[in-house]
Amino acid sequence: MNRIDASDHYNESASKTSQVPSLLTIIIDTNPRAWAALGDLLPISKAVANLLVFVNSHLAFGNDNHVAILAAHTNRAVWLYPKSPNPDRHPPGTNGGSNGSTNNGQEDVEMTDVDGQLDGEATGHRTSANKFPQFTQVESSILTSLRSLINGTAPSDLHPTTLISGALSLALSYTNKIAHTFEVPKASSSDPANPTSTSTTTPADASAATLHSRILVLSVSDSEPAQYIPTMNAVFAASHARIPVDTLALRGTPTFLQQAAFITGGTYLSAAANPRALLSYLLFGFLADAEARRSLVAPTQDVVDFRAACFCHRRVVDAGFVCSICLSIFCEVPDGAECLTCGTKLALGNYGAKPAVIPRARKKKKKARVNGATGREETGSATGTPVPIS
Numbered sequence: 001m002n003r004i005d006a007s008d009h010y011n012e013s014a015s016k017t018s019q020v021p022s023l024l025t026i027i028i029d030t031n032p033r034a035w036a037a038l039g040d041l042l043p044i045s046k047a048v049a050n051l052l053v054f055v056n057s058h059l060a061f062g063n064d065n066h067v068a069i070l071a072a073h074t075n076r077a078v079w080l081y082p083k084s085p086n087p088d089r090h091p092p093g094t095n096g097g098s099n100g101s102t103n104n105g106q107e108d109v110e111m112t113d114v115d116g117q118l119d120g121e122a123t124g125h126r127t128s129a130n131k132f133p134q135f136t137q138v139e140s141s142i143l144t145s146l147r148s149l150i151n152g153t154a155p156s157d158l159h160p161t162t163l164i165s166g167a168l169s170l171a172l173s174y175t176n177k178i179a180h181t182f183e184v185p186k187a188s189s190s191d192p193a194n195p196t197s198t199s200t201t202t203p204a205d206a207s208a209a210t211l212h213s214r215i216l217v218l219s220v221s222d223s224e225p226a227q228y229i230p231t232m233n234a235v236f237a238a239s240h241a242r243i244p245v246d247t248l249a250l251r252g253t254p255t256f257l258q259q260a261a262f263i264t265g266g267t268y269l270s271a272a273a274n275p276r277a278l279l280s281y282l283l284f285g286f287l288a289d290a291e292a293r294r295s296l297v298a299p300t301q302d303v304v305d306f307r308a309a310c311f312c313h314r315r316v317v318d319a320g321f322v323c324s325i326c327l328s329i330f331c332e333v334p335d336g337a338e339c340l341t342c343g344t345k346l347a348l349g350n351y352g353a354k355p356a357v358i359p360r361a362r363k364k365k366k367k368a369r370v371n372g373a374t375g376r377e378e379t380g381s382a383t384g385t386p387v388p389i390s
Helices: 007-016 032-037 044-060 133-151 164-181 203-207 225-240 255-264 275-285
Strands: 022-029 066-072 077-081 212-219 245-249 268-270
Touching: 022 044, 022 164, 044 066, 044 133, 044 275, 066 133, 066 164, 077 133, 077 164, 164 212, 164 225, 212 255, 225 255, 245 255, 245 275, 255 268
Parallel strands: 022 066, 022 212, 212 245, 245 268
Antiparallel strands: 066 077
């Protein structure tokens, strides 16, 4: 009967044209000092509003699309969406509540409702019929977590740097976790109960992509040389997993993120000249996933800053010394000419020795002879000195 009504034909075409899920992980640089310097052109409230429009556009592309949002703060990386199972809702140093009530020497347990919100949180958007429920859930989680992060920032936490490396590590871990949930289950070649049965999984199905993942970093601060090693470790892990790392710089020059976009095949754009056009940069430059970019002309970097940070003083250097064993970089020769990482004796050869200077031999001046007489070489006259005739 299936051959007559062509049911197999329609089922096969539907399976081949099904959309591959796409996971977009966004890392927001929430450095208070950097956003304060950018406040006249683009306040953080407007930046988050534009970012929510971009997130909703990504989710509207397909029902299987997913999004995860992280905040890279000055001293930690915090989940904005989805909510962390162990949220830090109170600033450091507090007793865990506004009234300080305890239960048998322990802190009170905060009760949550069905969707994970606290009983006292605002639920006005949740009952709105003019907004898609998933958009409302993402918006409520981001605003609540971001407000908690800002309120929990102490004056001692206001550093000029941002923990981008920690956020990249969390993003890669979450991507790996989600990728395992979309993997095709590996069926055994034979069933113990039925030895004659065989697996229906083909090699083509096993090698097919089950999830398209990428990471987008919204940067507002410069790269920190002290984070060079952990940042590049995360970049190389993303390159090995074929996860592009995109970067949109609203302020400053993130040197290491430029290298991350180049190594992983991502896109790097600088909106420092016009930060108010944040939404245009996001929609036209970063909305397409890795598969769709194969059919598009993606923006590329004309100049990439490939400078590295030394392992001894954490300085960004143009030229330095590299250990041939562990590839550690040093801005100057270490004490005792030993590698500070692996302890290998560095063979510098004759480095630093003064070059031998050999004086050039002077050439003797030759006098010109004209008609058997010697003329003056200084004037170059062709006529020699008159000779008396005897």
